[in-house]
Amino acid sequence: MRTSELLAPTLRETPAEAEIVSHQLLLRAGFIRKAAAGIYTYLPLGRRVLAKLERIIREEMDRAGGQEVVLPIIQPAELWQESGRWEVYGEEMFRLRDRHQRQFCLGPTHEEIITALVRSEVNSYKQLPLLLYQIQNKYRDERRPRFGLLRGREFIMKDLYSFDRDQEGLNQSYAKMYQAYSNVFRRCGLDFRPVQADTGAIGGNYSHEFMALASTGEALLVYCQKCDYAANVEIAAARALPKPVAETPQPLKEVATPGQKTVAEVSAFLGITPDRLIKTIFYEADGQLVAALVRGDRELNEVKLQNYLGCRHLVLADPEKVMAVCGAPVGYVGPVGLSGVPIYADLEIPYLVNAVAGANREGYHLTGVNPGRDFKADAFADLRQVEAGEPCPQCGAPLSQARGIEVGQVFQLGTKYSQPLGATYTDEQGQEHPIVMGCYGIGVSRTMAAVVEQHHDEHGIIWPLSVAPFEVVIIPASLKDSGQREAAEGLYQELLAAGVEVVLDDRDERAGMKFVEADLIGYPLRLTIGKKTLSQGTVDVKWRHEGQEAALPREGLVPRVKEMLAREMEKYR
Amino acid sequence: MRTSELLAPTLRETPAEAEIVSHQLLLRAGFIRKAAAGIYTYLPLGRRVLAKLERIIREEMDRAGGQEVVLPIIQPAELWQESGRWEVYGEEMFRLRDRHQRQFCLGPTHEEIITALVRSEVNSYKQLPLLLYQIQNKYRDERRPRFGLLRGREFIMKDLYSFDRDQEGLNQSYAKMYQAYSNVFRRCGLDFRPVQADTGAIGGNYSHEFMALASTGEALLVYCQKCDYAANVEIAAARALPKPVAETPQPLKEVATPGQKTVAEVSAFLGITPDRLIKTIFYEADGQLVAALVRGDRELNEVKLQNYLGCRHLVLADPEKVMAVCGAPVGYVGPVGLSGVPIYADLEIPYLVNAVAGANREGYHLTGVNPGRDFKADAFADLRQVEAGEPCPQCGAPLSQARGIEVGQVFQLGTKYSQPLGATYTDEQGQEHPIVMGCYGIGVSRTMAAVVEQHHDEHGIIWPLSVAPFEVVIIPASLKDSGQREAAEGLYQELLAAGVEVVLDDRDERAGMKFVEADLIGYPLRLTIGKKTLSQGTVDVKWRHEGQEAALPREGLVPRVKEMLAREMEKYR
Incomplete structure (x- = not known):
């Protein structure tokens, strides 16, 4: 392929919409273009x-x-109704009707x-x-x-x-x-x-x-x-369970915590560590309101909660519904005195003594909360997210x-x-x-x-040879120099004939610009023909994934390149 | 591939839904299955x-x-609105909305x-x-x-x-x-x-x-x-125009033609040839009613009419609308006295003398209809379908x-x-x-x-080698015979190693059934190993597209098969 004919429109600027490097580089190097949100054309x-x-x-x-x-991509609704998944997929499924009003989805x-x-x-x-x-x-x-x-x-x-x-x-x-x-x-x-x-x-x-x-x-x-x-x-x-705390249960006490809603705010305000707090989170599980409790220093794991409940849809509860049940806004809610809502508590919760929870009154929390005495959970389950350093559930060594x-x-x-x-x-x-x-x-x-x-640097993509769009790029430093132009063309034809996937950069552009673009696109092997190397009968050869450029003799270069490619390909067998 | 592992479910009966041979054979030989109307799975x-x-x-x-x-397959409506085709495609386009109610089509x-x-x-x-x-x-x-x-x-x-x-x-x-x-x-x-x-x-x-x-x-x-x-x-x-008719124009006359509606019925009833009739067909062109005239022995060509009118949608007019304009049902309508509807006449119409047309009165036709005198067409155009034997518009020779x-x-x-x-x-x-x-x-x-x-006979498909699913099938006549089984296995392995696309029928079934299935599926080359050939050191070789079977020596068979395949493949270069 000749670069003059290849549609590979590179971009100098990083498109604002692209947050991560693969998105940025695939756009910039001309591999993909957005057609609509989440829908792409492959160039x-x-x-x-x-x-x-x-x-x-x-x-x-x-x-x-x-x-x-x-x-088929387009599938009749009946099959999905038979399996019961027509409902499960909810809004994530693209649905449509044909001219006879029969329902289909896009698989x-x-x-x-x-x-x-x-x-x-x-x-x-x-x-x-x-x-x-x-x-x-x-x-x-x-x-x-x-x-x-x-x-x-x-x-x-x-x-x-x-x-x-x-x-x-x-x-x-x-x-x-x-x-x-x-x-x-x-x-x-x-x-x-x-x-x-x-x-x-x-x-x-x-x-x-x-x-x-x-x-x-x-x-x-x-x-x-x-x-x-x-x-x-x-x-x-989560395999680790806390050690029992040897502390005397204190009476429940309502304390004013004006404007303090998050775990960080409340624990700082009350001068306690976050692991003394009970986080109470309301969900709608297939439409039914439930409360889930984890310790203040833990993250609730929604997948565990959903699997435990066996529900199809689990979403954070609407704040107004929480208000209606608790009489207080999110941030001041807690399990004490809560009724009409099932309470699911993480396995660490029963180990708490004299904990802090929302008072179900705006601007107030409770101290001296003791699970079992002050509220009863409907069930206990492993609901929290495991963290680095916790013991491996298989062998007990710390997890990474x-x-x-x-x-x-x-x-x-x-x-x-x-x-x-x-x-x-x-x-x-x-x-x-x-x-x-x-x-x-x-x-x-x-x-x-x-x-x-996984394969890029600050200059662009570094394709593994096994999945690279082309294996080799040939860059003549100056196309105006007929010697370079002919040498490049000759090498190109020889490599093509040898079955190498090769691109010839035949555009009359500055050499620097061509190097930058080749690095951005990420061709694995670059062969440069310049004035000096041409006179010495060599070609500059450089792997994209290595820093070093080597001058190799033009004589016998094609079999040598084939051999280099074959050796590199061994990495991906 | 071994037949015992291949999912190629053949059918003995022709599925009732399949009207033409490709549909029948692709279903029967296990190439495709219907998933929904007009939607197929490829096996x-x-x-x-x-x-x-x-x-x-x-x-x-x-x-x-x-x-x-x-x-992308799924395309935003906006682009189609820009080109103006969102409307043109009408019901033929599958349309859907995403969760944000944005409109898309399936390209x-x-x-x-x-x-x-x-x-x-x-x-x-x-x-x-x-x-x-x-x-x-x-x-x-x-x-x-x-x-x-x-x-x-x-x-x-x-x-x-x-x-x-x-x-x-x-x-x-x-x-x-x-x-x-x-x-x-x-x-x-x-x-x-x-x-x-x-x-x-x-x-x-x-x-x-x-x-x-x-x-x-x-x-x-x-x-x-x-x-x-x-x-x-x-x-x-349509290049041919009729010869002018030397006939004296007769006066218009209304004749009773009870129950005679089609060209065949009316011409038989009146004892005239169909080319003396004027067929009047009403269409809705982008919603507007138009009348098109062709001679009774001709087919109106809707594509020509649509192109002449330059309209987006052309459909046969609703019979009730025709009735409202003509005062008579389809079958008795004609151009004489018709008003408020543009009339487009084929180029042959003005050559008619003393023609017959519907009288716009149920059960009656007019004789002595003379275009120009009795009605005026709004325009004349080539609206009819060309027939075999008419002169080539390029050289005048008869068309096939x-x-x-x-x-x-x-x-x-x-x-x-x-x-x-x-x-x-x-x-x-x-x-x-x-x-x-x-x-x-x-x-x-x-x-x-x-x-x-194009490539089948009464036994099944006859794939051209270039597009055949496999090139060769090996059939051991009896799998119970360990000699045949081992010979077949050996030949299979040798052909595989030689890069031939080969199927081994390793099922313990009657030889006749395996032949029938191989013919149905249409493997180009069949190698049969039987008791007699095995003892003679030969293999029966047969092209699906030829009748003749030949016993070729087992010795050197693989290179010979490769050569036969290469020669056959030359047909498709």
């Missing part, structure tokens, strides 16, 4: 990266026994439609196990689409579904996919970690997320340096924390879909059983962004 | 054919200088979004010409989805858009694409013909359709055997007729989109000009069906 360089990612994914899925299919995921397919086409144990996958657009009408390709409304996913006779079969399919996913992300050059994960709207009983480690990641994870434990904090169990981008997730679904949709098989004895399923997703466009989050 | 075999088609298309687009991008085509992209990213003549393409789902909410992949609501298209400085540049891009399209369809093994075509909702001023010839095709085309003229009948000009499946269409758009959307470039002198555009579509999924329409 030629972006499409080339996608094609490489898709190829790696296909190879690994095929190797694991997957068969590729193409499922946020494809469990329903593939289960319906397998229900019709599979009936014997002889047809199992079966692994079907596709690479296809998915649609989720995110409340806040952002971070470019990381949280879009239209995005590209690979989704594979496994169909087995029993749990043992599922375990094998799951293990195959776990391995295939590790291969995919390794080959894409990602530093990643599989972690135990919540199953969310997909459901099922066992799941891992594959996290690309990145400080900008939306996910928080904990992991143990001693054993193999790693989990999304959403589900990481990191942020990650979820690039893949694997689920053991069991019979969650096959049961309601009636996908069964008949065994050797003629007995009918529900098929046991798993599902496995990779965010393809998100992986592209995750790679950039 | 593994179908996906493999699609992948081959897409690869051929990519190669030809890239060779012609195309750069691949990925455009039926992508002119708007790519013009908006180019408007932002291209501003200099240096960036032109530019050819951008994608392979992507498209959506059209057809009134009557049918014929399987031929007229779906969700379908796969390759669309390319060209951007040039001027008409001369567009001519060059158009010629390149015309050539690329010819290459694509030739390589897919299609018997096709490019024909002049109407531009429809895409617009522009010049267009060709690429028609795969098939008796089941929805399109009717005429072509000249003497010169290169070929056109969709929708736009084929054929039916075709439109697998591709190319359009010269000119500035139809760049003008309203403001996509301009600046020339060497700093002058701004609108970019001159073309667009070029290939129905990828439709091409798959067209190939089957």
Whole structure:
């Protein structure tokens, strides 16, 4: 490809809308453009990266026994009503009607439609196990689409579904996919970690997320340096319990705390540490008001609360509803004297003695609050977020924390879909059983962004060779110099003929500008032809991921470049 | 691939819903399944054919200088309002709202979004010409989805858009694409013909359709055997005019024609030939009632009428509206005495003498109708459909007729989109000009069906090697015979290692059933291992497209098969 013909419009300025580096660089280097909020066009360089990612994914899925299919994007509502998820998805699902007023959605995921397919086409144990996958657009009408390709409304996913006779079969399919996913992300050059994960709207009983480690990641994870434990904090169990406090219970006392609402304000005002406070948070769980209690120094974990309650929708309660129940605004509410609302308390709450809580009266808190004596929780559960340094639930060593981008997730679904949709098989004895399923997703466009989050510097992107849009760029320092121009053209033709993915920067621009752009786009290997090197019969060769430039003889350069590329590619096998 | 693992569910019965052979065979052979009306899932075999088609298309687009991008499927309404097509598309466009009530459509085509992209990213003549393409789902909410992949609501298209400085540049891009399209369809093994075509909702001023010839095709085309003229009948000009009739005009006379409504009925009843009748058809053109006249033996061509009127929507008029204007029901209406409705007459009408038309009175017709004397048309135009045997508008030789499946269409758009959307470039002198555009579509999924329409027999599909899901199938006649089983396995492994796309039928089924299935699916080359051939050291080899089976020595078979495949593949270069 010649740069003069390539549509790769680079931007000098960082677009204001782009908050994180992958979004900034993919826009600036001309890989993507925004078409609408959370909806992107992939320009030629972006499409080339996608094609490489898709190829790696296909190879690994095929190797694991997957068969590729193409499922519809537009799906009839009936199937989603059968599985019960037409409601679960709420506003996140794009819905539409056809000219006959029949309802459809744009698939946020494809469990329903593939289960319906397998229900019709599979009936014997002889047809199992079966692994079907596709690479296809998915649609989720995110409340806040952002971070470019990381949280879009239209995005590209690979989704594979496994169909087995029993749990043992599922375990094998799951293990195959776990391995295939590790291969995919390794080959894409990602530093990643599989972690135990919540199953969310997909459901099922066992799941891992594959996290690309990145400080900008939306996910928080904990992991143990001693054993193999790693989990999304959403589900990481809090193992540590506080030591009992040897303190005499004091009587309840209402104290004025005017204008003091937050934990920080109240604890400073009263001269106590935040772990003496009880934080009371009201939620609406499928429309019903509930109160959740955690210690003042802890974060409530909404995923744990939702899983404990088993509700479909959990949202912070409307402040006016809280006011109606407590008689006080948020900031002054507490469990003492609260009635008509179930109270769910974290496991640390019963260990508190002489705690502080809102008095359910504006401008007042209570001191000397003693759980059990002053209020009764309806239930106790692990509701708080685990923090770094807490003991590993597996081995007890202190946990470390990191942020990650979820690039893949694997689920053991069991019979969650096959049961309601009636996908069964008949065994050797003629007995009918529900098929046991798993599902496995990779965010393809998100992986592209995750790679950039991990591979860049202040000058631009540093593509791993395995997913780079091109392998080599040739830059003649001055196109006006016919010797340089011809030398560049000759090298370009030779590399093309040798099957190298090469770009020739044939624009009549300043050399400095061309270097800056090549660094921004992130071509792995740069070959520069200048006046001096030309006269010496050499070419300057530089890896984007290394600082050093080397003058290599022009003679025999093409096989040498091929060899360098092959060696570098070894990193991603 | 082993048949025991492949999801290729064949059907013994022809599904009742499938009217044409490609639909029947693609369902029966397990390539596709219906998910909803006009919406299909591609099973593994179908996906493999699609992948081959897409690869051929990519190669030809890239060779012609195309750069691949990925455009959004879900597109904001604003862009379509800018171009004025939000209205034009009417009910055929799937529309939806996001959670913020913003309007979107599912792209039926992508002119708007790519013009908006180019408007932002291209501003200099240096960036032109530019050819951008994608392979992507498209959506059209057809009134009557049918014929399987031929007229779906969700379908796969390759669309390319060209951007040039001027008409001369567009001519060059158009010629390149015309050539690329010819290459694509030739390589897919299609018997096709490019024909002049109407531009429809895409617009522009010049267009060709690429028609795969098939008796089941929805399109009717005429072509000249003497010169290169070929056109969709929708736009084929009627060159022949009748000879003047030497007959004395008779007075108008009302005759009773009780229960005689159609041309056939009236002409038989009155004992005249149908070419003496005037057919009067009422339409609503963008809501306004108009009357169109053609001779009784002719078909009115709605595309010609719509193009002549320049209206957006043309539909047959509501019979009650016709009744209100004429005072008679459809079947007894005519131009004499008609007022308040513009009359458009075909060019043959003024040649009529003593014609017959509806009397605008139920149960009556008029004889002795003489155009000009008895009614005045508001305009005369070529409104009728051309028929086989009429003279070629280019050379005068008699035209032939054929039916075709439109697998591709190319359009010269000119500035139809760049003008309203403001996509301009600046020339060497700093002058701004609108970019001159073309667009070029290939129905990828439709091409798959067209190939089957052309390549099948009573036993099933006969895939051209270039687009076959696999190249070779190995059938051991009896899997119970360990000698046959091992020989088949050995040959399978050897072919796999040689890079051949091979399926091993490893199911313990009757040989006859396996042959029937292999013929239905249409694997190009069949290798059969039986008891007798095994003992003779040979393998039975048979091309699906030929009748003859040959026993070839097992020794050296793999290189020989490779050579046979390579030779066969030469047909599709």
